[in-house]
Amino acid sequence: MFSASHFSLANAIKLMIFGGLLAFSVVAVKACQAPAGALDRFAVESLSKLTSLEAPPTQPNLRLTTPDGEVSLADFHGKVVLVNVWATWCAPCVVEMPSLDALQRLRGGDNFAVVPISLDRQMAAAQDFYDRTGLSDLPLIHDGTFAISSRLALPGLPTSIFYDEYGRELARLPGEADWASDEALALVDYLMGQ
Secondary structure (H helix, E strand, O other), rough: OOOOOOOOOHHHHHHHHHHHHHHHHHHHHHOOOOOOOOOOOHHHHHOOOEOOOOOOOOOOOOEEEEEEEEEEEHHOOEEEEEEEEEEOOOOOHHHHHHHHHHHHHHHHHEEEEEHHHHOOHHHHHHHHHHHHHHHOOOOEEEEEOOHHHHHHOOOOOOEEEEEEOOOOOOEEEEEOOOOHHHHHHHHHHHHHHO
């Protein structure tokens, strides 16, 4: 069994100090980790780069060109919006456009809209791309000033940004994604339910 010499007061103090240091280390490591956000669970598969900025830029008040005139992002207030900034000369942009078209077809309506904004030199390039690829559910929107890129502090193309019904940024995803995937549909459903 145990003798009194093995269980001395000095050994008990050493054990308590070791346990305290171990507990402190665990707490310190947990405190240094970023808190899990409500949208973190959706950052999987093709949405793995989904992030929320601590201080996102405000939604720009720009007039954008459409085949029928002009539109601004404020025109979409009242619904959750996925803004996608893209161009026909951007290979990842071209790859993801059909999935954005599918997302608009599957979820677009009174509560949600996909708003692709082309940064091509001419809107005709984007129109030609829509025609060649059969994109039929997405609106054609063009920023001929290229101002949206700097106003939204975009890291590159494509970049997709979710806004709530009041125009507040919820999350962004730099790079290509499969917007018709189960994880993307689940994210949109979640955002529309908020």
